Amino acid sequence: TGAITLDEGFVNTGSTQSAITFLDGEQGILRYRGYPIEALAENCDFVEVCYLLLHGELPNEEQITAFRNDLRQHTMLHEDMRKFYDGFQHDAHPMAILSSVIHALSTFYADSLDVRNPSDVHRCSMRLLAKAPTIAAYAYKKSIGQPYMHPDNTLNYCENFLQMMFSVPAEKYEIDEVAAAALNLLLIVHADHEQNCSTSTVRMVGSSDANLFASISAGVAALSGPLHGGANEACVSMLERIREDGGDVDKYVKMAKDKTAGFRLMGFGHRVYKSFDPRAKIIKKACHDLLNRGHIDDPIFDIALRLEEVALTDPYFVERKLYPNVDFYSGVIYRALGIPVEMFTVLFAIGRMPGWIAHWQEMRESPGKRIYRPRQVYTGPVERSFVPIEKR
Numbered sequence: 001t002g003a004i005t006l007d008e009g010f011v012n013t014g015s016t017q018s019a020i021t022f023l024d025g026e027q028g029i030l031r032y033r034g035y036p037i038e039a040l041a042e043n044c045d046f047v048e049v050c051y052l053l054l055h056g057e058l059p060n061e062e063q064i065t066a067f068r069n070d071l072r073q074h075t076m077l078h079e080d081m082r083k084f085y086d087g088f089q090h091d092a093h094p095m096a097i098l099s100s101v102i103h104a105l106s107t108f109y110a111d112s113l114d115v116r117n118p119s120d121v122h123r124c125s126m127r128l129l130a131k132a133p134t135i136a137a138y139a140y141k142k143s144i145g146q147p148y149m150h151p152d153n154t155l156n157y158c159e160n161f162l163q164m165m166f167s168v169p170a171e172k173y174e175i176d177e178v179a180a181a182a183l184n185l186l187l188i189v190h191a192d193h194e195q196n197c198s199t200s201t202v203r204m205v206g207s208s209d210a211n212l213f214a215s216i217s218a219g220v221a222a223l224s225g226p227l228h229g230g231a232n233e234a235c236v237s238m239l240e241r242i243r244e245d246g247g248d249v250d251k252y253v254k255m256a257k258d259k260t261a262g263f264r265l266m267g268f269g270h271r272v273y274k275s276f277d278p279r280a281k282i283i284k285k286a287c288h289d290l291l292n293r294g295h296i297d298d299p300i301f302d303i304a305l306r307l308e309e310v311a312l313t314d315p316y317f318v319e320r321k322l323y324p325n326v327d328f329y330s331g332v333i334y335r336a337l338g339i340p341v342e343m344f345t346v347l348f349a350i351g352r353m354p355g356w357i358a359h360w361q362e363m364r365e366s367p368g369k370r371i372y373r374p375r376q377v378y379t380g381p382v383e384r385s386f387v388p389i390e391k392r
């Protein structure tokens with residue numbers, strides 16, 4: 001084992017070369033295919049960003065029209081898939097539903113799963129992008145006992161998702177343009193983030209030649225943890241707890257610094273960003289915009305602002321370079337859109353879908369592609385003599 005370098009948590013180990021996303025943690029820079037996320041968030045819709053991540057270039061009019069039409073072909077779920085929903089408990093976590101149903105897509109489309117066939121891969125990619133909002137909205141409808149709403153292909157991606165979440169049969173549903181625009185922004189800033197835990201998982205699983213649905217399902221599972229995508233849910237729960245506890249942010253900052261308290265400030269800190277998280281800046285600004293337009297009237301936003309202010313001047317956080325991350329303010333917007341807390345990480349997963357797929361494809365197309373197989377430093381016992389059961 002002398003030649004093995006141990007890097008627990010892969011702090012400084014590059015697992016791959018990648019041309020998808022550039023991230024500079026010291027300067028707070030994030031670019032997809034060379035384009036700063038600030039410019040994409042201001043000028044694009046999420047579907048264009050999906051195209052960019054998958055194809056490496058921004059689409060022209062013709063290309064994006066074809067891409068949107070392609071997506072529209074795949075928004076519906078096979079009727080038999082509803083039976084899965086009948087079997088889930090009403091309070092099943094929607095991330096578990098999302099991961100399970102995505103894996104189950106491979107049982108419905110078993111004839112187009114060849115990882116070496118570009119048209120199969122293309123179809124799987126489109127199915128994932130188009131069906132993720134439907135799968136997610138059905139999970140929500142299941143949890144509240146309402147009828148599942150079919151996708152409406154006359155609407156755009158975000159409007160359609162909101163429609164499937166919040167409309168009910170036989171009642172006219174008014175699209176809230178401000179809500180759809182806010183959702184669009186959130187999906188864009190979540191769309192990729194190079195070799196994070198879930199993306200590395202997708203590449204790892206795919207490296208064994210597992211199909212795209214299996215790989216993405218594993219990525220959703222990785223994202224569900226509270227140290228990763230689950231932090232947005234954990235963050236809002238924390239802000240809510242602080243509010244119920246009288247809004248004393250200092251008390252919680254103190255607790256976060258106490259290593260014996262077993263409490264961290266959710267939505268704070270990042271493995272790579274050491275000056276600020278550019279995504280958090282964009283989302284915080286969007287929160288203010290929504291507040292000014294009367295779309296946010298939520299005491300937890302005020303608590304979040306105060307918590308950030310206290311933490312950012314506290315030496316503990318300053319020394320460790322702990323700043324608000326993407327998950328700190330996203331929950332405030334989701335709440336303003338009426339999205340329940342259990343669905344927050346699901347929204348993250350819908351946003352991250354194009355990034356996962358782009359990485360899976362890049363991994364497959366890499367000239368040096370081989371199965372991911374990290375090594376270890378063994379710390380168990382040296383060879384021992386076998387002891388028969390009656391002598392143990």
Ligand code: CMC
Pocket residue numbers: 009196226227228229230231256257263264265266267268269270271272320322325326327
């Ligand atoms: N609150 C209090 N202390 C913290 C926090 C926090 N949120 N984050 C890190 N620290 C401390 C940590 O205790 C350690 O202190 P010391 O050096 O005294 O032992 C130091 O800062 C470094 O932390 P680490 O755990 O070694 O850092 P990491 O790079 O392994 O972990 C992290 C990064 C994001 C998991 C961590 O900062 C964390 O747990 N944050 C809260 C959860 C969260 O917001 N996650 C979302 C991440 S961004 C989006 C995503 O990936 O999905």
